Amino acid sequence: MKEKKLLYSKDIIDKRVKALASTISRDLEGREVVLIGVLKGAFIFMADLARYLEIPHTVDFVRLASYGSGSVSSGDITFSKDIETDIEGKAVVIVEDIIDTGASITFLQGKLEERNPGSIKVCALIDKKQRRERTVNADYVGFALDEGFIVGYGLDFDEKFRCLPEIYVIKEGEL
Numbered sequence: 001m002k003e004k005k006l007l008y009s010k011d012i013i014d015k016r017v018k019a020l021a022s023t024i025s026r027d028l029e030g031r032e033v034v035l036i037g038v039l040k041g042a043f044i045f046m047a048d049l050a051r052y053l054e055i056p057h058t059v060d061f062v063r064l065a066s067y068g069s070g071s072v073s074s075g076d077i078t079f080s081k082d083i084e085t086d087i088e089g090k091a092v093v094i095v096e097d098i099i100d101t102g103a104s105i106t107f108l109q110g111k112l113e114e115r116n117p118g119s120i121k122v123c124a125l126i127d128k129k130q131r132r133e134r135t136v137n138a139d140y141v142g143f144a145l146d147e148g149f150i151v152g153y154g155l156d157f158d159e160k161f162r163c164l165p166e167i168y169v170i171k172e173g174e175l
């Protein structure tokens, strides 16, 4: 078992997600809203966010594959699952678990932009700046984090810990 330290409690996460949903609801009221969740990490965050949104919306998902190994994405990214929704003219909200280097979100924004959506907003539960390589403007951020590898609430380490209700930092030296 990896040693880990509690970072964000269930209650704190819940309050942030509710606040994000209320801001998004206000900003996108009257638009045709599509939430696009990035699998797998965003599945729990998106489920909560979607239920707290106060405006009608549809949901869809992408899954990205990045070549290269290790815990940093190499930047060579493809869709391993694309969305099935026509997003032309619609208000797209990309729902990501965590922005790290910025490679995944930059790829996804570029691909979705080609399909002429009305707008694209980025909603990330965690904005982690330490390893950022691309400039990313996240419109809605749950928590800003300087450093550390985190798990829980959808986030995994080697497919483990996704279903913990809280978010933990894995202690250095354990990775």
Ligand code: IMP
Binding pocket: 041, 072, 073, 096, 097, 098, 099, 100, 101, 102, 103, 104, 105, 128, 148, 149, 150, 151, 155, 156, 157
């Ligand atoms: P990026 O392309 O480097 O921004 O990669 C972001 C992806 O890397 C996230 O969607 C996560 O799947 C994964 N990731 C980055 N940092 C962490 C972390 O601290 N915990 C779990 N997954 C992470």
Ligand code: MG
Binding pocket: 038, 039, 040, 041, 042, 097, 098
């Ligand atoms: Mg991810």
